[in-house]
Amino acid sequence: DAMVIQNPRYQVTQFGKPVTLSCSQTLNHNVMYWYQQKSSQAPKLLFHYYDKDFNNEADTPDNFQSRRPNTSFCFLDIRSPGLGDAAMYLCATSDSGSGGDEQYFGPGTRLTVT
């Protein structure tokens, strides 16, 4: 059974047109993350939520925003996508009470900007 679900799996948007990517989880984990992964590169952390507390990485552009309305769902909003924002976006979760701090990833959403 899928534990971290991302929708859609593939998203095409136009340059400058706002887009929202969705993530949901059935693990009841209190931490959720959004990563950007470009081809042949390491996943780059954009931000994470610890419960309702939002934590932005210092180098995450303002163009990227996030919402977490409840424990299960988290959204990534890209306000004005540029060509450089085309990438795979990975959602992950973790349980801050677990010993290993391991993260569980969704399958990703591949974003294409035309």
Next chain:
Amino acid sequence: GEDVEQSLFLSVREGDSSVINCTYTDSSSTYLYWYKQEPGAGLQLLTYIFSNMDMKQDQRLTVLLNKKDKHLSLRIADTQTGDSAIYFCAESIGTGGFKTIFGAGTRLFVKA
């Protein structure tokens, strides 16, 4: 700054052992991880090791940690074609695991 480095490619024959190496820079790492990514999929945690351990074995997987040299390796015994994937080394900085630094991944090719 924090950095994780790993070689980009490794090719082995089916049945041989694979060894994927990784170096990291942050000595305050609490956990070190190996994740596997198959084409079109997210990352799947394979195994992890606590920073005060030297070795961890899990079926065909052996993780070795040399904390002095900040070197982590993943050995896959009896490598199969299904092991072909990208393997990411990662380190968790500080407590809570909220800052995980990933390497760029090693693409493992397994030849039949």
